[in-house]
Amino acid sequence: MHELSYMIKMVNLAEDTAIENDIEHIDKIVVEVGAMTGVLPYYLHKYYPEATKGTRLEGSELEVIEIPVKAICNNCQTEYEPTKENDYRCPHCTSTSSHIVAGRDVTLKNILVNE
Numbered sequence: 001m002h003e004l005s006y007m008i009k010m011v012n013l014a015e016d017t018a019i020e021n022d023i024e025h026i027d028k029i030v031v032e033v034g035a036m037t038g039v040l041p042y043y044l045h046k047y048y049p050e051a052t053k054g055t056r057l058e059g060s061e062l063e064v065i066e067i068p069v070k071a072i073c074n075n076c077q078t079e080y081e082p083t084k085e086n087d088y089r090c091p092h093c094t095s096t097s098s099h100i101v102a103g104r105d106v107t108l109k110n111i112l113v114n115e
């Protein structure tokens with residue numbers, strides 16, 4: 001139910017934006033899903049009709065964009081994608097000390113409205 005709680009959060013966010021901006025109906029939302037969140041786009045799509053029922057998003061389209069994980073090495077500042085293949089180490093200096101800069105969030109990227 002991980003996905004459903006994210007979905008409800010995104011729908012509430014879009015709904016609030018619609019109310020604030022006097023938008024009667026949203027036609028499409030774009031959601032970015034970081035690889036690190038473990039959220040599966042399949043389930044987002046599956047829960048979408050239920051999550052949008054009775055809201056200004058009912059009947060709208062959902063687009064999910066998957067964002068790969070991006071880390072920056074604390075030792076040499078190389079930007080890389082930590083994976084099992086590289087043992088989550090920096091490919092340049094093999095340091096394991098890094099900070100994640102992308103791929104750990106689910107965010108509402110865009111709201112589309114047909115006038």
Ligand SMILES: [Zn+2]
Nearest residue numbers: 073076090093
């Ligand atoms: Zn490095």
